[in-house]
Amino acid sequence: MKNIFKLGVFILLLLVLGACNLEENQGSGNDSENDEIKIGVILAETGPASTLGEAQVNTVKLLQKEIDARGEVDGKKIKLVKHDYETDDTKAVIAMDKLISDGAVAVIGATQSGASMAILPKAMEQKVPLFTLAPISTGGEYIYGMAHTPEVIAMPIIEYLKENGMTKVGWINASDGFGVTGLPAFEKLAKDKGIEVVAHEEFDASATDMTIQLSKIKTKNPEVVIVWSRTPAAGIVARNFQSLGFDIPMIQSTAAANKGFIEQVKENSKNIHVLGSKMNVVEQLPDSDMKTRLSHFKESYAKMFEGKEPDLFAAHVYDGVQVVLQAIEEGHHSREEIQTYLQAGMGDFLGATGTFNFTNDQMTPDYDGITIMAIEDGDWKYISNGME
């Protein structure tokens, strides 16, 4: 008897919940008729990847505030619908399904490569433009990469080496997922320019000493040492490099372009260079459209979040949303219209991370948004890489 009662209550609850859901759906249906356009965002707000996702979530808040202040875009209200996928690929796919059924015109996400790859087939199947925030290995129709591919990231290094007449490279990288992506991309580009990798060593990403690897590299007499690793290993390599008394430049990857790395090497940062976003050195850039755009982003972000600085991950979200906004502004209000516009009408788009041209390359911005920086007095110092 009691059980039947329980079952009854349970069924009743289900019905009520179902009704709520139905109402909600109808509500959102009405909204879209009321000239609201939804842009989906899928981010790792919680879970291990939240260290990357935090600045991205902030950027969404900042953008929504800017959009609201601007009022209607081409007669439409715009709403950024943010979903937290909790660093769980499955939840990213669920969020993607929800956004698609809610009628989002485009989706920006996800924070990590793995989750981006997981939601990518949905975007292609349902024909929703998807702007991924992490490097992805394969693209496709409707897929746009906001993050730089390793090939593009390696370009400023090649420019730097050419400019300084260096041809012999000692390469050292961590043996993790990020560390091993650098060298193949670099070698592909370096071959044509007569640049040779004379020594290559690897280390465990959590190792505490890289003296052995660097000693071996030193015997090959390279003219420059390139490091592809995250912190803290990146900083330990730099420190061992100084202890061993190298007298050549060291170039570190974009993974070292953060305050933590500066903190690690500030005692002795001679000869150490880091590949980073121009956003790090925006104050030192010569005047340009990009400088205006970057300083606007950096300043409004700092104003809203008490002096915090946006990073490259935040910039990817910023760019993705701006691309969609521009499409809507030009009167393209549906998924298909936006896709056609990106493919045909948009031309060059100047983002915070570089120039995008989706007709040429859907996977990456150009390398004009990244630069080689030195470290001086515990802060980044801009070095022109010959592109201005």
Added chain:
Amino acid sequence: MDLFMQYLITGLTIGSVYALLAVGFVTIYNVTGVLNLAQGEFAMLGALISVTFVQAGLSIYISIPLAIVCTALIGFLVERLAINPVKGAKPGILIVITLGVSIFLKGVALLIWGTAPKSLPPLFENKPVQILGAVVNTQSLWIFLILAIHLVALYWFFDKTFLGSALRASERNAHAATLMGINVKNMSAIAFSIAAALGALAGAMIAPLTDATYDMGFFIGIKGFVAMVFGGMHSIQGAVAGGLLLGMIEAFSGGYVSTYYTDAIAFGFLLFVLFIRPQGLFTKAEGTHV
């Protein structure tokens, strides 16, 4: 020749770090019979708490002792709150509990200190010096000195003092120790506090070389554990020798074979040791007294 010396010195440097960790492992294991998987986290806490005190403006010579005291207190609390309530449980359960403690401490550290690496200034001006053509950081020399002090001080403590003997007695035979008037429960808490303090000292000593992050504990903890197994689980001297040996295997295999296979070779050697001499390289096999 230059390279040989560099490999040797680097191997000893890395090995001394592992040895410092291994000493903490052995201390807890000898007294409580528990394999403390959170030992690496004690080192992490020691390093990060030192950094916090230094950033607050304290001198490094005050910060490190303070950090050691704080970590010892945390070690004490860990024992009281996590280990003591399940006293008498099987070793397997206790090990899983220490694993839980390790994950918990790492999580808390992530919340407090974030992911960015923090650096700690060295004890003295850190100009690398040349020894026979090889480069050595002065901090490594201090680590060696501390290691040597450990050996002497712990030998004296465990073999010559009453408290030390009481600690050892509680592991050998808890029941007999109780009959002799030793409070075994307190001994376990003392052992955890000492091991936490040793771990914290190790962390604070290696932080100037490796920097401190919330997740540094796992890697050095594993290496410290391997060093302890090399040395035969029970012996502090053996653990130190095991640590140095592990460091040298890594350095020479990296130098003369390939840096890709460093870990594979080191752990392969561990398996080899376990097959040939499961009682450890540096101890005599011993039976249990009946």
